Amino acid sequence: MKKEFRLKGSEKLLGMIRAFSATERVVFGLLTLVALISALTMAWRVNRYFLVPVPSHGGSFSEGIIGLPRSINPVLAFTDVDKDLSTLIYSGLMKYDNGVLVGDLAEKYSVSEDGLVYDFVLKDNIRFHDGTPLTTDDIEFTIQKVQDSELKSPRGTDWASITIKKNSPTEIQFILKQPYAPFLTNTTLGIIPKHIWKNVDADQFIFSQYNIEPIGSGPYEVSTVKKYGDIPQYYVLNTFSRYHNEKPYISNLTIYFYPNESAALEAYNAGIIDNFAGISPQEASAVASSTSDSTILHTPLPRIFGVFFNQNNAPVLANKEVRQALNMSLDKEKIVREVLYGYGISIDSPIPVGTLAASSTERMGNMDAAKALLAKAGWLINAEGILEKKTKTSTQVLEFSIATTDAPDLKKTAEIVKANWEELGARVTVKVFEYGDLSQNIIKTRKYDALLFGEVVGKDLDLYAFWHSSQRNSPGLNLSMYVNSKTDALLEDARTTSDEKKRNADYAAFEKILQDEVPAAFLYSPEYMYVVSNKIKGASLESITSPSDRWYGIDKWYIATDYVWKIFMKNN
Secondary structure, eight states: OOOOOOOTTHHHHHHHHHHSOHHHHHHHHHHHHHHHHHHHHHHHHHHHHHEEEEEOSOOEEEEEEESOOSOOSTTTOOSHHHHHHHHHHOOOSEEEETTEEEESSEEEEEEOTTSOEEEEEEOSSOBOTTSOBOOHHHHHHHHHHHHOTTTTOTTHHHHTTOEEEEEETTEEEEEOSSOOTTHHHHTTOOOOOHHHHTTSOGGGGGGOGGGTSOOOSSSEEEEEEEEETTEEEEEEEEEOTTOSSOOOSSOEEEEEEESSHHHHHHHHHTTSOSEEETOOHHHHHHHHHHOSSEEEEEEEOSEEEEEEEOTTTOGGGGOHHHHHHHHHTOOHHHHHHHTSTTOEEEOSSSSOTTSTTOOOOOOOOOHHHHHHHHHHTTOEEOTTSOEEEEOSSOEEEOEEEEEEESOHHHHHHHHHHHHHHHHHTOEEEEEEEOHHHIIIIIITTTOOSEEEEEEEOOSSOOOHHHHOGGGSSTTSOOTTOOOOHHHHHHHHHHHHOOOHHHHHHHHHHHHHHHHHHOSEEEEEEEEEEEEEETTOBSOOOOSOSSGGGGGGGGGGOBSOEEEEEGGGSTTO
């Protein structure tokens, strides 16, 4: 027998309602509905007042990158595309967080007082994407592959002459021959799995399928590789469920590859991709003015662009007053304005603004002062309208060429530089080369009068490779072939001392010498520009060295949100 339960007073209420007329019942119903809606609205408002949105796991986005992956392998990664994917897929001992080095695989580390010995202890239960444990065996193996001259790893110089000592599966030690202040940055190197790569011979290393279908221990693992024939079209990456650090909020991302900026821009405008990596200044300016769906994040890169004078190849550039006048006559602000569309900063130093020893940023051209300097030094305009200087035995003409790449921004920069120097009274020829040709046949052999080119200085300031006299020939990067015993000593001291004040003083002294001697006319440092969909929250560009560094903060990015009571928030 079914039992019925009635609330106290309910029969009286029902009786009253039954006594209502039809009209009264309608009015009563409406009043009840209004009261209910008001109560719910008030409850919602109270709830919203006491609740705050917080990041939640879930969501996805797509991103376009210009170029194709070739070696998604930290040992071999050279292109921006390879580095982009490697950063997401692999983990190193250390990583950058808000521009500061913190442990990634490493639980802790220590450095000896003499700066020669670095000890690392790994976190517990670290796994590769295939479930295999990651140990110091893998770290030792990775570094040995980097040190293998047969593989020609781009990271080879970082680990040259470093001795590795494994103390246990979770403890490893690195021994340096001499102190090197920026060494910790080297330990951001991604670690590859020994159990996969140990049977791959050196001559087959670059051809391994694992360079295209990589397995690492990073925050994201490869889910899908879509190919057209053998050419990858896009990658789908999912969060790694056993990641050793905080799991990223965004569940998956798709990386599309495009042959050029036009194709990537077309995909962005069609809504195929949410984010656009490495957009040019010109297109960034156009996107910024045409859409409200995205934000353009931008930050200076520690890269130096300038005209490097090769005094050995062009004797006229051996004149100090000539180099000073050439630098003085340049309208560097015009280059930033017309070539970079404002996404950059003019410079007069090999030290990037914002690094250890930043120089001033006022770089206005002074053509009159430059002409006066040369006139005082005996340079006069000849019948052809070109400056020349006569001595008892010879006549020097201010004539030389500038070599550069076929990159649109550098070609445009070269034309502005040429115009400035022709106004000064020089005869200048611009020679444009395809990048590979310039690198192999011009830069490597040092066969140029002047070279319009860029240098990637790096996060931890170390200018040894760019300006020490021992680096004036390839593979060194002393593009001006500069020789100075005083600056050599300063560079040697700066890279070995761990005293930041001492390093700063060394570089300040170095900078002063170069600004006087002008072995190069420094032009600008560009900004990196990144188009990011407004649906992504928490995205920011930290202090980055290369485009791939934008991923260092991806664990803080989010799309999905939940709501929690304020009283349960940390630090409330």
